[in-house]
Amino acid sequence: MHDFFLDNADATDALGARLAHALPPRVVAYLHGDLGAGKSTLARALLRALGVTGTIRSPTYTLVEQYPLPAGGMALHLDLYRIGDPGELEFLGLDPAETRLWLVEWPERGQGGLPTADLDVELAVEGAGRRCVLHARTAAGHDWLEALGPA
Template sequence: MQFLSSDSEASLALGRKLAALLEPGMVVALHGELGAGKTLFCRGIAQGLGYTGAVTSPTFTVAQEYPLQKGRYLYHLDLYRIQDEEAALAFGIDEFLFADYALCLIEWPERITALLQNQQALLTINLYHHSEEERRIELPDQLGERLIGLGLPANIEIVKD
């Protein structure tokens, strides 16, 4: 199911709303080209989970850890600079992927496709440029339906096929 976000604030709001449907132990693979809004969407999810600090792209650090309530965490990984699964394992990605107390958001997940194949709680989100400001956000149909049930934020439209 696809949604059209009119601007960055709408994308943030959609991420905040989506956070209510995400649980610790899940891995969210965020696909999209540079500038598609992956980090912005992660920021919205973090805000929706109650995190009030800054959420920035971990391109140079690879991973950011954000503490949440009740001993839970949000892991935000940016694998843009990781070459392959071997390099990801060398920096300890398995600690992030299999943490049942944390939600793991991954930008550039195509770098570790083989490692994600065995992930039972994997959710794939695709983000696309629609225009300079607009973004098209694609979620699995069942999740999209649940999101609609929560009520869509302003400036978010459902894209009809």
């Protein structure tokens, strides 16, 4: 487990860059937290640090945004807040074989239709900043946290 206090946007960007730098070959990260906790902000920082250029949209209304990664493969950013049933995921046309990184907001709404999380990212508002706790769930998640270094 790694525990971070993100006191401003620069701290969130820095954590996103650290996560990008330590990224294993293929991973799934579930992003947990209330509305406004910073899930999309952290996802955007991570994608930007992976070299995604141009607009990085929040998938709030589209449910999924796909980004080709300069190093190869795809990153998927999903926001499942608006789905009513995990069965709806099959209509999104997701291709797990091409996907190097899954960033899934509101994963509990897609339960049973998503790949297993390698890393759970818990975000919460704390004072003027955010608390971010990372929990590894698989060997790939442990490798990611180990490569990330100390909190």
